[in-house]
Amino acid sequence: MTAVEQPATSALPRSTELILLVLVVLVGGLLRFSALDSAPPGLTHDEADHALDASRVLEGITPVYFTVGYGREPLYDYATSLLMRVTGPDFLASRLTAAFFGTLLIALVFGCVRVWTGNPWLALATAAALAVSFWGVSTSRQALRSITLPVFFTAAALTFRLGFKLKHEPENERPSIELIRRWWFLLAGVLLGASFYTYLGARIMWAVFPALLVALAFIRPGSVRRLWPGLLIMLVVAGLVAAPLGWYLLTNPAAEVRISQLSSPLTDFLAGDPDQLLENVRLGLAMVTFNGDDLWLYNIPGRPLLSPVMSLLFYMGLAISLRDLFRRYQPTNQNPRPIFNMSSSSALMLLTLAAGLAPALIVGIGGSNVRVIGAQPALYYFPALGAIGLAGWARRQVGAKGPIFIGGSYVIALSAVMIGTIQAYFVTWNNARDVRVAYHTTLVETLEVIESRGDEWGQDFVISSITPGRFHDAAIAQMTMPDDLRFRWFDARSSLVFPLDPSILIYPEITPPAPRFSFYIEPVPLLEQLELRPDDFNRVVNFYQWPRGSPALGPDPRANQAYFGDVLVSVGHLSFPSVLVNPGDLIEVLSIWSILNVPEQDLVLFTHAIDEGGTLVAQEDVLSYPTHSWQINDAFMQIHRLRLPETLPPGTLQIRIGVYRVDTLNRLPITTWDGLDYAGPDATIQTDSLLIDTIEVGGP
Numbered sequence: 001m002t003a004v005e006q007p008a009t010s011a012l013p014r015s016t017e018l019i020l021l022v023l024v025v026l027v028g029g030l031l032r033f034s035a036l037d038s039a040p041p042g043l044t045h046d047e048a049d050h051a052l053d054a055s056r057v058l059e060g061i062t063p064v065y066f067t068v069g070y071g072r073e074p075l076y077d078y079a080t081s082l083l084m085r086v087t088g089p090d091f092l093a094s095r096l097t098a099a100f101f102g103t104l105l106i107a108l109v110f111g112c113v114r115v116w117t118g119n120p121w122l123a124l125a126t127a128a129a130l131a132v133s134f135w136g137v138s139t140s141r142q143a144l145r146s147i148t149l150p151v152f153f154t155a156a157a158l159t160f161r162l163g164f165k166l167k168h169e170p171e172n173e174r175p176s177i178e179l180i181r182r183w184w185f186l187l188a189g190v191l192l193g194a195s196f197y198t199y200l201g202a203r204i205m206w207a208v209f210p211a212l213l214v215a216l217a218f219i220r221p222g223s224v225r226r227l228w229p230g231l232l233i234m235l236v237v238a239g240l241v242a243a244p245l246g247w248y249l250l251t252n253p254a255a256e257v258r259i260s261q262l263s264s265p266l267t268d269f270l271a272g273d274p275d276q277l278l279e280n281v282r283l284g285l286a287m288v289t290f291n292g293d294d295l296w297l298y299n300i301p302g303r304p305l306l307s308p309v310m311s312l313l314f315y316m317g318l319a320i321s322l323r324d325l326f327r328r329y330q331p332t333n334q335n336p337r338p339i340f341n342m343s344s345s346s347a348l349m350l351l352t353l354a355a356g357l358a359p360a361l362i363v364g365i366g367g368s369n370v371r372v373i374g375a376q377p378a379l380y381y382f383p384a385l386g387a388i389g390l391a392g393w394a395r396r397q398v399g400a401k402g403p404i405f406i407g408g409s410y411v412i413a414l415s416a417v418m419i420g421t422i423q424a425y426f427v428t429w430n431n432a433r434d435v436r437v438a439y440h441t442t443l444v445e446t447l448e449v450i451e452s453r454g455d456e457w458g459q460d461f462v463i464s465s466i467t468p469g470r471f472h473d474a475a476i477a478q479m480t481m482p483d484d485l486r487f488r489w490f491d492a493r494s495s496l497v498f499p500l501d502p503s504i505l506i507y508p509e510i511t512p513p514a515p516r517f518s519f520y521i522e523p524v525p526l527l528e529q530l531e532l533r534p535d536d537f538n539r540v541v542n543f544y545q546w547p548r549g550s551p552a553l554g555p556d557p558r559a560n561q562a563y564f565g566d567v568l569v570s571v572g573h574l575s576f577p578s579v580l581v582n583p584g585d586l587i588e589v590l591s592i593w594s595i596l597n598v599p600e601q602d603l604v605l606f607t608h609a610i611d612e613g614g615t616l617v618a619q620e621d622v623l624s625y626p627t628h629s630w631q632i633n634d635a636f637m638q639i640h641r642l643r644l645p646e647t648l649p650p651g652t653l654q655i656r657i658g659v660y661r662v663d664t665l666n667r668l669p670i671t672t673w674d675g676l677d678y679a680g681p682d683a684t685i686q687t688d689s690l691l692i693d694t695i696e697v698g699g700p
Contacts, residue, residue: 012120020124021110028106028131031421032099032140039430040142042439043091044297045069045467047143048475055089055479056079063172064248068471073245074144075152075197076101089401091479094143096648100149102140106131108154109377113384115161116345118338121391125384125410132418134296135305137425138298139373145199146373152195153205154377156234157348160188161231163430166337175340177227178678185233192234200259201374204358206238208351215347219325220340265362284360287368288379296434298369300424305369305379307420311415314379316386321346345381352378366409366661409461414606433535442508442538443473447481449530449543450504456597457527457568459485460503462546464492464511470602470628488629490636495624496520500633505546508538516576516590562690564659565668567603571635573692575655580696583648587695589616589640591657607640608689617653618642650699658689 049068054077066072080097087093110127114120125511131138139147146658163184166175179185192209195202249256265277283291286304289311293299324342356375360368387410394402394673429435436442443465450461465473468489477487490497492513504527507513513521521544530541562570572592581587589607609618620640640657659668667688 017120017124021107021127024110024124024128024131025103025106027199027418028127029099029103031132031137031418032102033096035426036095036099036141039426040046040439041430041436042441042444043476044142044439045472045475047094048091048479049095049471050077050080050143050145051089051091051479052471052475054076054094057081058089064244065252065255067255071255072145073197073202075194076148079148080143089479090144091476095141098143098147099140099149101669102136105136105140105151105154105377106146108151108158109380112154112158112161112377113345113381114461115158116348117341119341119388121382122384122388123409125387126381128382128414129310129383129417130328130376132414132421132426133305134303134417134421135369136376136380137421139369139376139430141425142298144370144372148198148376149195149201149205150376151533152191152198153202153208153374156191156195156209157352157377159184159191160230160234163188164227166340174182175223177224177423179226179230182230182233185230186237189234189237190241196238196242196245199373201356201359201371204355205352205374206235208348208355209234211351212344212348215325215351216344219343219347223340255434257372263362265364265429278365281361283365284357284362284368284372287360287365287372288357291365293365293367293369295367295369296429296432297438298367300432301538303424304429306383307417308416310383313383313386313390313413314430315382317382317384317391318386320385320389321350321382325350349378349381353382370473384444390575433537436533437537438617440473440476442510442532442536442541443476444480445532446506446508446530446541447477449528449541450485451481457504458502460499460501461485462488462490462497462499462503463650464503464505464507464513465489466491466511468624468629470626485515486631487633488631489626490629491624492517493624494622494639494641496637497625498635498637499546499631500548502548503546505544506541508541510538515635516588545625561672563596563671565599567595567597567599567668568659569596570657570692573639573657575693575695576692578695579696581644581653582698583644584646585644587642587644587655588690589642589655589657591638591640591692592635593638595630595632597632599627601664603627603659603668604662606658606660606689607642608654608658609642609644609695610656611648612651617648618644644697648697650697653679653695653697654691655693655695656689656691 046069051076053066053068057078058081062078063074066074076097079101080094083093083097083100085088087096103432106127109130110123112123114123117123163181164177164179167178187199192206195205209231213224213227216227255430265280268274269277287293288305290304291302294301304311324339324346327339327343352376357372358380359371363371387406391403391406394406396402398405446463450457463473463477467473468491474487474489479486488497488499488503492507492511494514496513496517503687505521505524524544524546526542527545528543530543532539532541564570570591571594574590576588576590577585587609591607604621604623606619606621608616611617620642622638622640624638625636658670660666661668669687670690671687
């Protein structure tokens, strides 16, 4: 009895097989769908952006590629939008979509292994290992597009195998392949092409199929000759399905920021420096059984993909697979079909594992639990194969009781894995400080306080954040809070917002107001203080009743005001120090602005220190109150901090401010209230920057 043969215990009634499959899927589904609103504990910016893009699909915005978050493929967001038609535009719909795909993957992995090997026990053992694994559970609970890649790849592999059967004549040494229905290859091509719309790894994973036939042509010569037309159909259809995305990326190369970020080890290698790539390969190979992803965002740092027991079975299964690849036919006394099934299945899984792990070997293990998700369907095949191999060995040693003992031991091992997954994911990982930081639990709990107050606090909220951008904290609020609330996002460490209407000012411990703003904040009453966990990155969040406007922002005469385009008016400005500075000093420039209109484009304020020769000696470009949060007639202060060079010679510096568009870098023109070029009180004219001060630089 060998591992590739069908033992008596593998004769499993279809009804029993179905019951066991349903049980495995139910257990896996329970681990994936339970408590999705609290584990993960908050919401990442990427999750919020996925939900936001899905809600925009409902509004008719249907791009072939989303440019938010360094660029990403759209299929996951389109799938989420379908669920949102039932649940509404809520972030939970995005997590439910991930859980659905993760549960579907369990069934697809079973089906794939079942049709490739013909062994129901191996298929059930593989699906069960995936169902209870920490990696499988975690990737199915985070609202990220990566989970869709293994689903579509596995579905393509399943339908590809359904397209052919083995034809064997006893007088021939080896079986040959006969195509059954070509439409299976058409469907496989559609699924493989659709995988390009799932995740970046699909651009490697597709190569598994041609590589598989090349491998089989080598290890099983003559057997797969008739399969090449089916593969050609699959690849042509896949290319046609993926063509719109490919054309978009070809004509918009700047859309994929992530590619250049991730390819640096390869670039260095080609430039003659292999050190980083070799180190990444070393660490990547160890992530399966020794030392895994080191980011709390996706893993308990260092936790490998497999437990010690599953790792031992993994290496046993790996050895069996390598043996099965080259196992010779013995046509006189052996049915070659099981041998072909196991060798072809082993080749498929080995290639899938290699292609799936490739991103970690190139980029490194940081964040690898997501990047290598293409390997997920194959990884758990090998421990299952190791267990089946042990069962065959046990049967040869002690008879029918041997496989029963090994099977029971495997179930116990998986039960231990499941208990470990529950403890590791829902308790250890979900409550870890760095996970709470990554999932912005401070913000989520702050928003829960706001929602609990109902109409008591009104509709206007001014919230300080280290990430006030459009696709960061603002996206989280947009996907979790009622639409009638108005949020203004800013960073109090360098800006302060004065809404036209009374509002609630909120700032967490990590973004306290700059000391120069204390004059405005100290007299304001503290409404509430939210206390979080003592070990949290943010332990306290303060809520203030923020009055309407500010007495410090009384209007200057219109003749002295500078208008920047049709969006901003400069109300005032101060420099600290304002008279004499020394080389190496820090100059703080406080500019005060009133908002006339909300622009469609993102803007940035710049402050320049220019010497007598017209040379730029110091600058800062920043806008800590992003334009997406602006409300007409609001006012705000912005602090620019300029560090002067240590070698700056004595002389006079001009301090100039201005505004430019992020997309074009074009500066906004400066005019008076009636549209004329701005001269200013000192009659110094420069139509795209405003002279606000001159400062003397002393000697050493």
